[in-house]
Amino acid sequence: MNPEQARWFGENFAAIVNNVERAIVGKTEAIRLAVTCMLAEGHLLLEDYPGTGKTTLARAIAQSVQGTSSRIQFTPDLLPSDVTGVTIFDQKVGEFEFHQGPIFASIVLADEINRASPKTQSALLEVMEEARVTVDGQSYPVGQPFMVIATQNPIEQAGTYRLPEAQLDRFLMKTTLGYPDRQATMRILASGGSRPRSAALPSVVTSSQVTEMSQLAASVHIESSVLDYIVRLTEATRGAEDVRLGVSVRGGLALVRATRVWAASQGRHFVVPDDVKMLAIACLAHRLILDPEAEFNGVQSVDVMAQILGAVPPPTERQPA
Known part of the structure; x- marks a missing residue:
């Protein structure tokens, strides 16, 4: 990526964020993370309370x-075919025809993913990893761009199926929208109507431009000292107190992909250590498996990751090539 391409990337990124912010008021940081996740060709996990704007974010x-966009409401009786689609025999034609499921959309909101059975969860996560659906031996690509925004409800945990830690690792980022502040709430209530705010949003970039931006982001330069910083962070998670299992190499790769997009969104064609510090918690904290005793005592992976960031010094100079 050259400086001109980085400038173009940053302008388009800002246009998407500003447009989405017309529907989601006062949540610029969460929107930037979501758009970064999309351009890094990853998937987002939101753990949030009902009514905070998760569906509006996906649609916007x-x-x-x-x-x-599509929305899948996960329930205990949801079947894998309800997500991916099903093959039906057409008597008029005399052959089987594939009917696409709601997973065939650019942005898929998987609402309350922890309410579905593990079998249905695995069907969704397989599509997320492969970007294609296989039914009766036939593969069907889901297209580009493609991002799943999955949500978990932190309340009403009775009758839910907790996502296994290995499946949590499939999500590029985990974050939260949270409730808006008082001023943002006033703006929302003052302009509130029956029609969703996202329905009237115009398009600011094309799908082909999103694909081009994703390809450009992969060419953002990362200095070897910054890569070493990411390695030291991931290694520190494996020996941290209260951590049973630290971040894998997949987690390090996810952080690299995200920091490249984040740097380009700032109009830069290179990654700096501050990009890593900005995204480390969102990309790595949910991948930590804590000791049961630590969880019982209220220790949270976000706090552990914050401590590691404070303990591992960022690079201050370039490493020799």
Whole structure:
């Protein structure tokens, strides 16, 4: 990526964020993380309370990039075919025809993913990893761009199926929207109507431009000292107190992909240590498996990751090539 391409990337990134912010008021940071996740070709996990705008976020991003959006409400009786689609025999034609499921959309909101059975969860996570659906031996690509925004409800845990730690590792980022502050709430209530705010949003970039931005982000330069910083962070998680299992190499790769997009969103064609510090908690904290005793005592992976960031010094100079 050259400086001109980085400037173009940053302008388009800002246009998407500003457009989405017209529907999600006062949540710029969460929106930037979600758009970063999409351009890094990853998936986002939101753990949040009902009514905080998760569905609106998914629809607003899809509207902004000329894409489609769908919402899957996960329930205990949801079947894998309800997500991926099903093959039905057409008697008129005399052959089987594939009917696409709601997973075939640019932005898919998987609402309350922990309410579905592990079998249905695994069907969704397989599509997330492969970007294609296989039914009766036939593969069907889901298209580009493609991002799953999965949500977990931190309340009403009775009858839910907790996502296994290995499946949590499939999500590039985990974050939260949270409730808006008082001023943002006043703006929302003052302009509130029956029609969703995301429905009237215009498109600011095309789907092909999103694909081009994702390809450009992969060419953002990362200095070897910054890569070493990421390695030291991941290694520190494996020996941290209260941590039973630290971040894998997949987690390090996820952080690299995200920091490249984040750097380009700032109009830079290179990654700096501050990019890593900015995204480390969102990309790595949910990958930590804590000791049961630490969890019982109220220790949270976000706090552990924050301590590691404070303990591992960032690079201050370039390493020799």
